[in-house]
Amino acid sequence: MAEAYTRRSALQHFGLTAAAAKSDVAGAEIVIGESAHRAIVNIRGNSSDAAFIAAVKSVTGVDLPVKPNTTAQSGAFRVLWLGPAEWWVVTTGGTEEKLVADLRQAFAGQHAAVVDVSESRTVITISGASARDVLARGCSLDLHPRAFGPGQCAQTGLTKANILLDQTDATPSFDIYVLKSFGDYLWQWFWLIGRDYKFAIKAQ
Amino acid sequence: MLLISCPHCGPRDEHEFAYGHEAHIARPTLDQQNTMSDAEWADYLFMRKNPKGVHFERWVHARGCRQWFNVARHTVTHEIIKVYPMGEPAPKLEQK
Ligand SMILES: [Zn+2]
Numbered sequence: 001m002a003e004a005y006t007r008r009s010a011l012q013h014f015g016l017t018a019a020a021a022k023s024d025v026a027g028a029e030i031v032i033g034e035s036a037h038r039a040i041v042n043i044r045g046n047s048s049d050a051a052f053i054a055a056v057k058s059v060t061g062v063d064l065p066v067k068p069n070t071t072a073q074s075g076a077f078r079v080l081w082l083g084p085a086e087w088w089v090v091t092t093g094g095t096e097e098k099l100v101a102d103l104r105q106a107f108a109g110q111h112a113a114v115v116d117v118s119e120s121r122t123v124i125t126i127s128g129a130s131a132r133d134v135l136a137r138g139c140s141l142d143l144h145p146r147a148f149g150p151g152q153c154a155q156t157g158l159t160k161a162n163i164l165l166d167q168t169d170a171t172p173s174f175d176i177y178v179l180k181s182f183g184d185y186l187w188q189w190f191w192l193i194g195r196d197y198k199f200a201i202k203a204q
Numbered sequence: 205m206l207l208i209s210c211p212h213c214g215p216r217d218e219h220e221f222a223y224g225h226e227a228h229i230a231r232p233t234l235d236q237q238n239t240m241s242d243a244e245w246a247d248y249l250f251m252r253k254n255p256k257g258v259h260f261e262r263w264v265h266a267r268g269c270r271q272w273f274n275v276a277r278h279t280v281t282h283e284i285i286k287v288y289p290m291g292e293p294a295p296k297l298e299q300k
Contacts, residue, residue, distance in 0.1 A: 068212040068269065083269040084212060140217040154213070155268045156220060162267050 009036035009204075010122040010183030020203035028200035029130040032190055034183075035123040035175065035204055039096035041089045042082075043103060045112035055106035059099070060089055071153050071166060080153045080166060088164075093118070122183045124190065127173035130197045135174065137193050141165070143172075161186045209287050210265040211273050224262030226252045227274045228294055256280060260294045 011034045025031055045052040047066045056064045061074035065081045072079050080088045091099060096118045103114045126134065132143045138159035142148060153166040163186075164177040178186050206218040232240060232248055240248075253259065259279050264272045276286040276297060286295050 068214075083271060086269075140219070156216070157267050 007037055009034055010180035011036070011124075011187050013184075014187060016201055017203050019201045023200035023202070025200045025202060027198060028128060029197040030126060030128040030134055030194060030199045031202045032124060032126045032194065032199065033202035033204060034187075035125050037093035038118065038121075038123060039089075039091045039093050039099055040116075040118045040121055040177075041096060041099050041103065042115045042117045043087050043089060043107075043112065044085055045107065045110065046085060049110070052107070052110055052112060055103070055110065055112075056087075056089075059102045059106050060091075062089075069152055069154050071151055078166075080164065082155065082164075088117075120179060121177045122180050124176045124178060124183070124186060125173065125202070126176065126190070127169075127171050127202075128199075129171075131172050131174060134190070134193055134197065135165075138189065139163075139165070143167075145170075145172075158186065159189050161189075206282060206284065208263060208275065208284060210268060210271070211287055211289065212269045212271055213265060216265070216268060220265060220267040221263050222266040224264055224272065227260045227262045258285060258297055262290070 016034055020033070043056070047053065047064060053064045056062060056079065060077035060079060062072045062077050062079045064087065065072040065079055068081055068084070070081050076091045078090045080090065082088060089099065089103070096116050100114055100116050107114065135143055135158065139156060141154055141156050148154070148167060150167050150169055153164060155162070155164050157163065158165070158176065158178075161178050161182040166175040166177070167173070168175055176186070207215050208218060208221050209215045229248070232245075237245070256279060258276055260274060260276050262272060263275050264270065272290050274288050274290060274292065274294075275284055276288075276295060277284050285297055288295060
């Protein structure tokens with residue numbers, strides 16, 4: 001008999017839900033957690049083609065961010081710049097099949113590509129007054145507010161993992177997209193560094 | 205550590221980039237390949253400039269936007285003199 005497919009988060013084995021229940025989020029300098037199972041769809045296309053931009057907007061409501069390393073949001077859809085002809089559309093998990101179908105339909109006849117990459121990444125969230133200090137210990141980007149803020153994203157390295165860093169608010173809060181296979185490693189790195197701060201774990 | 209200005213992302217640490225060796229080496233056309241000598245083929249495949257001075261080379265922003273571009277770099281001082289797009293000819297620079 002075929003077994004049903006059960007989605008497991010990349011960090012499930014750390015028992016974050018139980019750890020979060022014992023965590024003091026209010027008194028913490030940093031709060032970290034996992035935001036698993038997001039819908040992530042990679043799109044490729046020509047940003048100087050008005051039809052491509054219109055197609056993205058028709059499906060997501062988002063004005064395609066054409067400025068390097070920026071993001072744009074509309075409702076549940078967030079679009080992240082990855083390259084001059086490459087973006088991620090990120091939205092609520094479980095909707096990726098519909099999103100892929102809608103985008104493919106909108107791009108019909110265009111030189112564009114749509115690939116569901118939801119299963120490749122998990123997201124580690126980090127928020128709080130010391131979040132920049134923690135990231136600075138493994139990331140060479142200048143994350144000072146004068147150089148990096150909400151609305152900006154960057155693909156870079158964090159310790160030895162490749163990540164996509166997306167600042168989601170001015171707290172500051174960051175979403176760190178990482179390959180699931182590096183999730184265990186990166187979480188343990190945060191665990192190690194985080195012990196120098198008052199840190200708490202947040203349930204998803 | 206070099207600080208390299210990706211044409212898209214701006215200045216980033218060298219560890220985000222991968223080196224793509226000497227720029228402006230044109231692959232021989234099929235016709236040329238059919239007529240060229242082994243020595244000429246070996247020259248295309250293996251022989252590279254190794255200047256003490258300005259070197260024109262390719263880099264890719266491997267951990268970032270994954271785009272290729274050309275760099276003019278001084279091999280002694282490591283100064284990056286110019287970053288310019290793929291497909292553009294090597295810039296004329298004053299020899300330092
Ligand atoms: Zn770049």
